[in-house]
Amino acid sequence: MQVFSALVGGVAHDYNNLLSIFHGYTEILQMGIDPGNPLQQYLTEMMGAVERAKTLTAQLLNFSRATVSAPRELRVEKLVRDFHKMLRRMAPENIELVTELEEESGWVMADPRQIETLLSNLVLNACEAMPQGGRLCIELRDAVVAPGSRPAQEGLAPGSYLRLAVSDTGVGIPKDLIRRIFEPSFTSKPPSCNLGLGLFLSSEIVEQSGGKILVESTPGQGSTFEAFLRQIPPPQEPEAKPLPEVSFGKGENILIVEDDGPARKTLATMVSQLGYQAICAANGDEALGVLERKNEIRLVIADMVMPLLGGIRMAEIMRQRWPEIKIILTSGYAVEPPNKTMVEVFLPKPIPRGALIQNIRKLLDA
Numbered sequence: 001m002q003v004f005s006a007l008v009g010g011v012a013h014d015y016n017n018l019l020s021i022f023h024g025y026t027e028i029l030q031m032g033i034d035p036g037n038p039l040q041q042y043l044t045e046m047m048g049a050v051e052r053a054k055t056l057t058a059q060l061l062n063f064s065r066a067t068v069s070a071p072r073e074l075r076v077e078k079l080v081r082d083f084h085k086m087l088r089r090m091a092p093e094n095i096e097l098v099t100e101l102e103e104e105s106g107w108v109m110a111d112p113r114q115i116e117t118l119l120s121n122l123v124l125n126a127c128e129a130m131p132q133g134g135r136l137c138i139e140l141r142d143a144v145v146a147p148g149s150r151p152a153q154e155g156l157a158p159g160s161y162l163r164l165a166v167s168d169t170g171v172g173i174p175k176d177l178i179r180r181i182f183e184p185s186f187t188s189k190p191p192s193c194n195l196g197l198g199l200f201l202s203s204e205i206v207e208q209s210g211g212k213i214l215v216e217s218t219p220g221q222g223s224t225f226e227a228f229l230r231q232i233p234p235p236q237e238p239e240a241k242p243l244p245e246v247s248f249g250k251g252e253n254i255l256i257v258e259d260d261g262p263a264r265k266t267l268a269t270m271v272s273q274l275g276y277q278a279i280c281a282a283n284g285d286e287a288l289g290v291l292e293r294k295n296e297i298r299l300v301i302a303d304m305v306m307p308l309l310g311g312i313r314m315a316e317i318m319r320q321r322w323p324e325i326k327i328i329l330t331s332g333y334a335v336e337p338p339n340k341t342m343v344e345v346f347l348p349k350p351i352p353r354g355a356l357i358q359n360i361r362k363l364l365d366a
Contacts, residue, residue, distance in 0.1 A: 012057045013305070016332030016349040017263045019057065023050050023350035024266040028273060031353075054350065070111050071208070073235045076162055077105050077140055079112055080119070087123050087138070094133030097123075102141035106162050106231040110209040118205045121198035122166040122225050129170025129223065139165040143228065151228060156212045161228040172219035181215070202227070248357075249275030252364055253294065256280050257287040257302035257311065258330075267301065267351070274357060284309025284317075291322060298324075299363055304331040315343050326363040 210230030217223035258264035
């Protein structure tokens with residue numbers, strides 16, 4: 001599993017580097033073509049495809065690493081709709097996948113990556129329960145747990161919940177095993193497989209959101225897993241703030257450190273078109289050599305993971321030798337650096353032009 005996770009993470013990282021090229025040059029073309037030009041429609045379609053690819057890559061990255069909880073106010077309905085294509089790819093063709101989602105259902109406090117992991121585990125288990133095919137249904141709706149109801153009798157505190165249910169028409173679970181399936185060491189698979197059902201993790205995720213998973217199953221007729229997630233009040237809409245005035249460069253030197261040649265060239269082109277002087281290096285060692293020779297560099301944009309000397313270690317050395325230079329770290333893995341005080345800004349790839357404009361100018365003017 002660790003080898004698979006590393007492989008998926010590496011592929012997603014490389015894919016984000018490619019997306020950086022498509023994203024960067026599409027934005028450059030959009031800025032250079034008159035808004036009324038018919039070509040703008042094609043560029044808008046291209047950018048939409050890039051955004052969808054970004055979402056897919058983020059989902060792959062979520063699978064590839066251990067999930068660290070980062071809960072936030074979440075609309076699960078939208079998450080399930082966006083995640084549907086990924087779930088469809090998990091299910092064999094002989095399984096019908098349907099969704100019944102209540103529109104405008106409530107909000108929960110949860111980590112979206114963990115909810116995706118929860119859904120993935122339940123869907124994969126349902127598919128394994130239907131080796132000859134069948135019907136898999138994902139249902140989402142508001143639910144009120146009243147005192148004395150079945151969920152309350154199962155240990156769920158009365159209140160308002162979001163009910164996320166995954167049902168299958170598979171082999172079902174024997175009654176003597178239902179109470180064991182959430183144990184961390186339980187598995188119905190052969191010892192050589194060593195994968196387990198993943199239900200212990202699913203249960204932990206739901207309980208972190210103040211809820212509980214309930215199970216109903218009949219051997220030979222299928223199973224239904226109900227994840228009750230505690231609802232929260234809808235978040236208040238933030239007051240709209242005027243967009244800051246765009247301020248371009250005045251020829252300041254910016255060092256770009258990126259081991260992927262085409263991605264480095266794309267970022268250098270974007271920086272140059274914003275009015276800055278782009279100086280390039282292929283890794284951290286080369287960047288330190290540039291800093292030794294050029295003392296007028298005020299900002300460094302560096303990839304976090306590079307051969308020889310990566311961006312994190314390079315930033316540590318820079319903080320000791322050139323503490324006045326501002327640092328932006330980027331990554332195709334979309335994982336923030338372990339020590340956030342070491343750099344001023346972290347930007348996941350691909351970097352939008354607007355984020356580049358605002359962060360560069362803010363750091364140089366600080």
